[in-house]
Amino acid sequence: MYKDATTEEINEVMENAWEAFHQYRKMSLKDRVGFMKSICVELEKISEYLVRMAMSETNLPEARLKGELARTIFQLNQYGTASENGQWLEARIDTAVPDRKPPKPDIRKMQIPLGPVVVFGASNFPFAYSTAGGDTACAFAAGCPVIIKAHPAHAQTSEMVAEAILKAAEKSNMPKGIFAHVHGAGFEVGKQLVMHPYTKAVGFTGSFNGGKQLFDWGNQRKVPIPVFAEMGSINPVFLLPEKLHQSYTETAKMYAGSITLGVGQFCTNPGLIIGIEGDDLQKFITTLGKEIEQVTPEKMLHPGIAKAFDQKRNTALHQNKVSTVAVSVLEKNENEGIPTIATVNGSDFLSNPVLHQEVFGPYSLVIRCKDINEMVEVANHLEGQLTSTLMATENDIEENNELIEAVKDICGRFILNNVPTGVEVCLSMQHGGPFPATTDSRFTSVGADGIKRFARPIAFQNWNNQFLPDELKNENPLGIWRTLNDELTKAPIV
Amino acid sequence: MYKDATTEEINEVMENAWEAFHQYRKMSLKDRVGFMKSICVELEKISEYLVRMAMSETNLPEARLKGELARTIFQLNQYGTASENGQWLEARIDTAVPDRKPPKPDIRKMQIPLGPVVVFGASNFPFAYSTAGGDTACAFAAGCPVIIKAHPAHAQTSEMVAEAILKAAEKSNMPKGIFAHVHGAGFEVGKQLVMHPYTKAVGFTGSFNGGKQLFDWGNQRKVPIPVFAEMGSINPVFLLPEKLHQSYTETAKMYAGSITLGVGQFCTNPGLIIGIEGDDLQKFITTLGKEIEQVTPEKMLHPGIAKAFDQKRNTALHQNKVSTVAVSVLEKNENEGIPTIATVNGSDFLSNPVLHQEVFGPYSLVIRCKDINEMVEVANHLEGQLTSTLMATENDIEENNELIEAVKDICGRFILNNVPTGVEVCLSMQHGGPFPATTDSRFTSVGADGIKRFARPIAFQNWNNQFLPDELKNENPLGIWRTLNDELTKAPIV
Numbered sequence: 004m005y006k007d008a009t010t011e012e013i014n015e016v017m018e019n020a021w022e023a024f025h026q027y028r029k030m031s032l033k034d035r036v037g038f039m040k041s042i043c044v045e046l047e048k049i050s051e052y053l054v055r056m057a058m059s060e061t062n063l064p065e066a067r068l069k070g071e072l073a074r075t076i077f078q079l080n081q082y083g084t085a086s087e088n089g090q091w092l093e094a095r096i097d098t099a100v101p102d103r104k105p106p107k108p109d110i111r112k113m114q115i116p117l118g119p120v121v122v123f124g125a126s127n128f129p130f131a132y133s134t135a136g137g138d139t140a141c142a143f144a145a146g147c148p149v150i151i152k153a154h155p156a157h158a159q160t161s162e163m164v165a166e167a168i169l170k171a172a173e174k175s176n177m178p179k180g181i182f183a184h185v186h187g188a189g190f191e192v193g194k195q196l197v198m199h200p201y202t203k204a205v206g207f208t209g210s211f212n213g214g215k216q217l218f219d220w221g222n223q224r225k226v227p228i229p230v231f232a233e234m235g236s237i238n239p240v241f242l243l244p245e246k247l248h249q250s251y252t253e254t255a256k257m258y259a260g261s262i263t264l265g266v267g268q269f270c271t272n273p274g275l276i277i278g279i280e281g282d283d284l285q286k287f288i289t290t291l292g293k294e295i296e297q298v299t300p301e302k303m304l305h306p307g308i309a310k311a312f313d314q315k316r317n318t319a320l321h322q323n324k325v326s327t328v329a330v331s332v333l334e335k336n337e338n339e340g341i342p343t344i345a346t347v348n349g350s351d352f353l354s355n356p357v358l359h360q361e362v363f364g365p366y367s368l369v370i371r372c373k374d375i376n377e378m379v380e381v382a383n384h385l386e387g388q389l390t391s392t393l394m395a396t397e398n399d400i401e402e403n404n405e406l407i408e409a410v411k412d413i414c415g416r417f418i419l420n421n422v423p424t425g426v427e428v429c430l431s432m433q434h435g436g437p438f439p440a441t442t443d444s445r446f447t448s449v450g451a452d453g454i455k456r457f458a459r460p461i462a463f464q465n466w467n468n469q470f471l472p473d474e475l476k477n478e479n480p481l482g483i484w485r486t487l488n489d490e491l492t493k494a495p496i497v
Numbered sequence: 498m499y500k501d502a503t504t505e506e507i508n509e510v511m512e513n514a515w516e517a518f519h520q521y522r523k524m525s526l527k528d529r530v531g532f533m534k535s536i537c538v539e540l541e542k543i544s545e546y547l548v549r550m551a552m553s554e555t556n557l558p559e560a561r562l563k564g565e566l567a568r569t570i571f572q573l574n575q576y577g578t579a580s581e582n583g584q585w586l587e588a589r590i591d592t593a594v595p596d597r598k599p600p601k602p603d604i605r606k607m608q609i610p611l612g613p614v615v616v617f618g619a620s621n622f623p624f625a626y627s628t629a630g631g632d633t634a635c636a637f638a639a640g641c642p643v644i645i646k647a648h649p650a651h652a653q654t655s656e657m658v659a660e661a662i663l664k665a666a667e668k669s670n671m672p673k674g675i676f677a678h679v680h681g682a683g684f685e686v687g688k689q690l691v692m693h694p695y696t697k698a699v700g701f702t703g704s705f706n707g708g709k710q711l712f713d714w715g716n717q718r719k720v721p722i723p724v725f726a727e728m729g730s731i732n733p734v735f736l737l738p739e740k741l742h743q744s745y746t747e748t749a750k751m752y753a754g755s756i757t758l759g760v761g762q763f764c765t766n767p768g769l770i771i772g773i774e775g776d777d778l779q780k781f782i783t784t785l786g787k788e789i790e791q792v793t794p795e796k797m798l799h800p801g802i803a804k805a806f807d808q809k810r811n812t813a814l815h816q817n818k819v820s821t822v823a824v825s826v827l828e829k830n831e832n833e834g835i836p837t838i839a840t841v842n843g844s845d846f847l848s849n850p851v852l853h854q855e856v857f858g859p860y861s862l863v864i865r866c867k868d869i870n871e872m873v874e875v876a877n878h879l880e881g882q883l884t885s886t887l888m889a890t891e892n893d894i895e896e897n898n899e900l901i902e903a904v905k906d907i908c909g910r911f912i913l914n915n916v917p918t919g920v921e922v923c924l925s926m927q928h929g930g931p932f933p934a935t936t937d938s939r940f941t942s943v944g945a946d947g948i949k950r951f952a953r954p955i956a957f958q959n960w961n962n963q964f965l966p967d968e969l970k971n972e973n974p975l976g977i978w979r980t981l982n983d984e985l986t987k988a989p990i991v
Contacts, residue, residue, distance in 0.1 A: 025902055095925040110925040222716045226932045400964055408519055418958040430980055431589040431604040433956035438720045444953040459938040462927035464912040470894055484985055491978055
């Protein structure tokens with residue numbers, strides 16, 4: 004429907020973004036927040052139409068899309084507020100000691116924006132991780148212009164959101180070029196955007212192959228740039244013996260819900276459940292199977308995702324020694340993902356890397372370990388994950404330190420007696436994890452700490468107070484927290 | 498003198514480091530600091546011998562080496578203290594809201610160490626950026642074991658420092674493998690260390706070619722890792738018209754000192770001075786030339802560096818339209834760097850990339866721009882820098898916003914009316930800058946914020962208080978700053 008952007012169009016977009024960057028970064032934090040809140044207003048105005056369009060493009064149900072749009076607006080507000088409160092600026096001031104030998108100069112440091120950020124829309128979150136989503140909100144909060152590469156699976160929704168952002172930009176007197184929206188069905192547009200010299204960072208949520216390619220391009224540039232790719236994960240859940248014994252039924256029911264939530268199309272979907280062979284695990288598997296059999300298959304995001312799920316699910320089910328535990332007994336229509344549970348024993352899992360791969364959809368594999376040592380071995384063999392979960396009693400935790408340390412090594416969020424689906428938008432959230440869950444485990448793509456992905460520190464040495472940014476002036480006119488001669492304070496310098 | 502480490506030795510070292518990591522990271526911040534302070538004690542015990550050995554290996558004078566060793570000890574102390582005060586942990590707590598729909602879980606986030614860090618000794622800092630230097634101190638502070646690849650130009654000094662660290666480790670009951678020292682004259686040992694699966698980060702200070710190679714290896718691994726390479730810079734100094742008119746003589750004298758400090762062997766050496774053609778600039782050049790002519794040539798670090806200086810200096814001086822302003826008139830002996838100033842006009846500089854390259858040693862190029870617009874053009878054409886300096890009056894600053902923004906874009910530390918040499922060790926320091934000054938402009942290699950290079954966040958969701966790390970417990974037993982429900986506080990949670 005939309006034409007791919009041409010090289011000329013991309014160059015123009017990037018030149019405008021570069022120019023806008025030099026104006027936007029000089030605007031106050033208040034102006035940035037004003038712009039972000041104005042995007043919220045514009046999105047709210049057309050929320051009904053947005054949801055309707057997204058429904059037509061993605062197969063996602065109305066309630067989910069309404070919730071997701073609300074979350075998108077919440078993120079814009081929350082990251083805007085965080086931008087203004089200024090903790091992310093990491094303001095550090097060391098005042099001069101002129102009579103030291105040699106004299107100690109006055110040095111003041113803060114985060115400044117990196118420059119234009121290219122964001123790739125995510126197929127599974129048409130609002131919250133696409134055009135006005137988390138990466139965009141973080142980049143605007145940091146002081147960076149944003150160039151969106153629309154996801155082709157919801158290009159019209161993306162176009163509508165882009166119009167809302169541009170309207171907000173105009174009303175807030177933002178510079179032309181603060182935001183641009185680009186279409187591209189193939190990989191060429193994405194590559195040109197990542198390789199453009201004015202691009203200073205990239206945000207992406209999607210597949211491993213897509214994210215890794217962007218990461219490689221980012222590193223192969225003459226001037227490498229950070230590429231923050233969130234590439235999904237299988238989110239292992241470790242069932243510890245005492246906990247399993249006490250609550251196999253509740254655990255099974257809770258996980259049947261988590262595995263099939265949103266037709267399993269979340270990057271925090273629990274794709275791997277690891278227990279120790281025995282009666283309790285068998286009861287857990289039986290209950291989980293019964294629950295799954297009763298879950299209605301639903302349409303997946305788009306035919307491509309449904310097809311990929313079918314293929315990967317079939318490949319997984321046909322691996323040596325894998326047996327199918329349960330498949331929904333309810334009728335499956337075209338493009339629907341059919342809830343499925345399979346099982347395999349620990350040693351067969353360990354020796355077959357195919358089983359370590361994500362099956363994006365309502366599928367989970369239960370691993371039957373022969374003992375706790377094998378469970379530790381499984382943990383040690385898993386790749387980096389967004390989340391890991393322990394289902395454990397206090398005794399389980401006290402007795403299994405080695406396992407807990409191994410599980411901690413591989414994840415960004417470590418959950419106890421809960422499910423990994425449901426990613427809270429708050430400052431303490433870590434949505435990121437060791438490679439290949441993301442390309443950079445040191446940053447998060449959910450929560451206001453995500454702003455820091457798009458900033459770098461600069462130190463001002465020996466500057467007159469009047470020429471310093473407000474954030475670093477003696478008077479502390481913005482009233483932000485600053486580390487002054489090693490002490491955190493909001494006090495002015497007198 | 499020392500044999501290159503074999504693959505077997507490297508594997509053993511890395512396995513020990515991996516094991517030590519799992520013990521060291523569980524030790525308290527207090528234990529970490531104890532270990533770091535104990536390294537200081539051991540270094541002080543043998544300080545005389547260390548300085549003597551470093552003098553014999555590097556040609557650096559006694560006073561400089563004594564100062565550098567003192568700085569090394571200062572860094573270990575300062576980063577240890579910073580580790581304990583816990584700001585770098587970025588502790589964030591959002592408490593549960595069980596009656597929200599859906600319930601909001603308790604989430605608590607903090608930084609945890611990445612794992613074993615490989616550090617490459619720097620040729621120009623045998624103490625402060627080598628074996629017990631800044632990268633090592635930051636890694637220990639973060640909770641990471643360190644593997645040093647000794648710089649072959651001061652391998653014996655490195656060996657002595659390593660013995661001191663190992664002694665301190667033993668006295669502080671650190672796990673075996675917390676520190677290892679490896680020799681390697683060629684690139685093979687370095688490559689194996691960077692590519693080893695247990696290596697989780699790399700620190701390097703040195704040449705562009707060396708650093709870029711490590712960066713590429715780090716990204717080409719199956720699991721990419723961060724490589725923090727500080728690769729030097731030409732540290733441009735912009736002389737603005739009013740300031741130059743008011744103080745060409747003092748400025749010239751100040752810069753003659755900065756250019757030749759330590760035989761120009763600092764990564765913050767001012768290699769480029771940019772002014773506007775005219776009487777004032779001519780007077781500045783004349784005075785600078787006279788000063789430089791009187792500076793005694795001194796021995797460079799080692800014959801290889803002296804040879805490279807000669808070659809690069811000659812290449813630069815023989816470029817089209819470059820004229821030599823001044824060369825020290827004092828006798829030059831073998832392996833000495835001869836203080837030199839050259840000049841070229843703006844357009845010839847802009848069209849010749851050879852002149853944009855660092856000449857590591859006591860050399861600086863004065864660029865004569867035809868007007869302020871050409872000066873802006875020069876700023877826009879420069880690559881990323883560790884520092885940039887403005888010599889400017891208040892009027893100069895007010896009238897030249899475009900220039901100031903362009904200069905800000907390219908540097909990590911932005912200095913006003915001062916010299917770039919002399920890197921203060923303090924929290925507000927930013928020693929890092931856009932590529933190619935470093936491989937990652939978001940981090941610093943001087944100051945306690947450098948600790949954050951070797952850590953990543955983890956979020957604990959729904960954990961019982963007793964199983965949380967002390968840093969995140971309700972009681973706040975360590976008394977550190979934490980962001981509790983969006984407010985910074987040291988208060989416990991009641």
